[in-house]
Amino acid sequence: MTSPATLTWPEADGPRTARWRSEAAVPPPKRVVVADDRTTADSAYRLASEGTALLWHGDFQNARQLLQAVTRRLERKPRKQGATPLDAFNLHRQTQSQRARTLGMILIPLDADYGIALRRAPDVRQACIEAYGPASGDASVVSLRELLGLIGAHEWRKKGVEIAALGERIHPHYGVFSPVRGEYVDLVARTPLPSLELAFDIGTGTGVLAALLAKRGVRKIVATDQDSRALACARENLARLGYGEQVEIVQADLFPDGRAPLVVCNPPWVPARPASPLEYAVYDPDSRMLLGFLNGLANHLTPDGEGWLIISDFAEHLGLRTREWLLAAIDHAGLSVVGREDIRPRHPKASDQNDPLYVARAAELTSLWRLKAR
Known part of the structure; x- marks a missing residue:
């Protein structure tokens, strides 16, 4: 040690x-x-x-x-x-x-x-x-x-973050990404569910998406994360919201065992190297988590199941990734796109012309890509 x-x-x-x-x-x-x-x-x-x-x-x-x-x-x-x-x-x-x-x-x-x-x-x-x-x-x-x-x-952590789609507060722990940007939560709240039987929430963080899926009626959710702080945070939030029995928290690098008719993942959006451990929720070096999710998804979907990839195109507007690269990665993983839901950001920086990244922020869209195995 x-x-x-x-x-x-x-x-x-x-x-x-x-x-x-x-x-x-x-x-x-x-x-x-x-x-x-x-x-x-x-x-x-x-x-x-x-x-x-x-x-x-x-x-x-x-x-x-x-x-x-x-x-x-x-x-x-x-x-x-x-x-x-x-x-x-x-x-x-x-x-x-x-x-x-x-x-x-x-x-x-x-x-x-x-x-x-x-x-x-x-x-x-x-x-x-x-x-x-x-x-x-x-x-x-x-x-x-x-x-x-x-x-x-x-x-x-004491006050919590109000999540409109949940009608509840989520209490983030130190070092766990706070769901202060609610656009991606709204996407999960409004997209039709392919099944109410089982869902996997990959990289659960605070547990906000697992809680939302439970609120929407999914009977069993397996939520994974590899960070001990996130696991403790998710367990605490889900227990407080009354979903502790409905949601199983599992320590895993990406997927749990088995297959599900719905697999949800909101990976870090920017393919760049974090400057500190706390930045891993924002920066995904070499798109490791994104590619890991895409390449493993087909083996964890039931027949006709859907994978929901929630990701912003902010990196595309910065010149860090192209849309062609993302579509090629989806295709290479043996997946096809069956639908997409988009939403514009509401955070203050998106309209702040003094922000050094304003051009990219103003053009940003967050999307929920509905994927199926070919």
């Missing part, structure tokens, strides 16, 4: 070392200085831009204000314009990466029980337990940016 990464920093009585936490698998900074309420935003921005981390010893709320001030300085930098949608996408990801690296340089110490021994610090212990698991008994250090993400995820 690999030992946890550690961070070392200077103190007046000598160097200290603590466990380093990073859900994005970012290595610990090599250069660290102690910072407090006397540290100016200009100084913090300069140090962070140069790759020097600031371990915060001051007031917690002042650290939040400092992070906001550094963010404003980053936003003042002129944004490079891409000549093509693909250029814009690559520049956007590069900018996001640089921004995350700089903003991740303000660090917060956590006690062995995830408490924060700083003035005006919130109680983040439950949020940390939900993300990291039970306290290990070791002091640790985490970026303030990640910590605020944990707090936000904890609040979303």
Whole structure:
């Protein structure tokens, strides 16, 4: 078992070392200085831009204000314009990466029980337990940016996300893709079901589509995922909604055993390499999950069964994939298209002309492809 990464920093009585936490698998900074309420935003921005981390010893709320001030300085930098949608996408990801690296340089110490021994610090212990698991008994250090993400995820988990098609809330766990974009859920809600007997939900995540299929009357659903957080999240949501007996949760890479008259999959929509483990819900490197679903679908459908592939054409408008490639992949898998339902996005970025990917977002369609084995 690999030992946890550690961070070392200077103190007046000598160097200290603590466990380093990073859900994005970012290595610990090599250069660290102690910072407090006397540290100016200009100084913090300069140090962070140069790759020097600031371990915060001051007031917690002042650290939040400092992070906001550094963010404003980053936003003042002129944004490079891409000549093509693909250029814009690559520049956007590069900018996001640089921004995350700089903003991740303000660090917060956590006690062995995830408490924060700083003035005006919130109680983040439950949020940390939900993300990291039970306290290990070791002091640790985490970026303030990640910590605020944990707090936000904890609040979303408590509050939940309203799903109109369900008439219920889904409560996403930390690290599990939240169904905040409801278009794909609406597609599953309105497409005629080929059978009410059995369905497979591949890559269930929060369990939202499995819950919707159960609500629509499918008597048995087998929902799969390979991520332990997603499995726990789906079980909790489905039990809360009263579908725990109707839906079986199975840990699997794509398909469970057997065949079903309906197999549903909503894979990540963008064939690019994730920058962190948390991005695997959005980015599908080399279209691995998409191709895995297509190539295995025929062997998991009953005669005359349907596979529902739910995917956006956002990647096509970015120049990362072509429609011809998708149709060829469907054909190569021994499948034929028997129908398609389309829906336009409703999220704010689709109409934000200042968004660097606006051209692609404005043209985007999300589709439910109805597939059958030939």
